Amino acid sequence: xxxxxxxxxxxxxxxxxxxxxxxxxxxxxxxxxxxxxxxxxxxxxxxxxxxxxxxxxxxxxxxxxxxxxxxxxxxxxxxxxxxxxxxxxxxxxxxxxxxxxxxxxxxxxxxxx
Amino acid sequence: xxxxxxxxxxxxxxxxxxxxxxxxxxxxxxxxxxxxxxxxxxxxxxxxxxxxxxxxxxxxxxxxxxxxxxxxxxxxxxxxxxxxxxxxxxxxxxxxxxxxxxxxxxxxxxxxxxx
Numbered sequence: 001x002x003x004x005x006x007x008x009x010x011x012x013x014x015x016x017x018x019x020x021x022x023x024x025x026x027x028x029x030x031x032x033x034x035x036x037x038x039x040x041x042x043x044x045x046x047x048x049x050x051x052x053x054x055x056x057x058x059x060x061x062x063x064x065x066x067x068x069x070x071x072x073x074x075x076x077x078x079x080x081x082x083x084x085x086x087x088x089x090x091x092x093x094x095x096x097x098x099x100x101x102x103x104x105x106x107x108x109x110x111x112x113x
Numbered sequence: 114x115x116x117x118x119x120x121x122x123x124x125x126x127x128x129x130x131x132x133x134x135x136x137x138x139x140x141x142x143x144x145x146x147x148x149x150x151x152x153x154x155x156x157x158x159x160x161x162x163x164x165x166x167x168x169x170x171x172x173x174x175x176x177x178x179x180x181x182x183x184x185x186x187x188x189x190x191x192x193x194x195x196x197x198x199x200x201x202x203x204x205x206x207x208x209x210x211x212x213x214x215x216x217x218x219x220x221x222x223x224x225x226x227x228x
Binding site (some may be wrong): 008041044045046074088100102103106 | 204
């Protein structure tokens with residue numbers, strides 16, 4: 001079993017829809033939770049990060065972490081065609097000699113105009 | 114520079130050959146990471162440098178893979194006796210202060226194809 005599981009999609013929605021992206025994880029030591037967006041042939045770009053449990057909002061994007069269920073979500077409101085990309089969840093523990101991130105497989109999102 | 118620069122952007126090599134992939138991090142970023150992303154997968158950690166030293170190389174798959182960062186800025190990932198299974202996008206990332214999380218900045222990657 002992978003440490004981080006993510007539905008690979010693809011997910012296709014009409015413009016203006018609310019999008020929900022999710023990841024589950026098994027390692028209870030994870031404390032930092034991130035969402036990256038990756039356009040085709042580009043590197044991942046950090047969208048949002050959250051420390052421990054709770055919600056965080058940034059414009060049209062909301063990140064939620066439920067550590068009791070080991071479940072994280074990213075919501076995109078009023079989705080736009082420019083949101084079409086692969087969305088990667090990533091996480092890591094706190095402290096230690098390394099800061100390596102464990103990524104999900106990514107969900108491919110297509111927003112249709 | 115303004116971002117993380119990786120060269121070459123694409124590399125095609127024959128099985129058994131040696132390749133070097135270069136990463137030029139954001140100026141002043143002391144932490145540098147290499148990840149590998151296979152088709153349809155998320156990035157997988159290879160190695161982390163803090164300054165000139167490799168603080169964690171636990172992700173390197175075998176001894177054919179080696180990375181250096183001699184002056185604490187540019188890093189080179191070296192792959193000997195390449196195999197077709199090494200084909201992937203090799204991503205480099207850097208960060209200013211690994212102790213206080215603010216996320217990494219990734220480069221666009223080097224797409225390695227072993228034929």
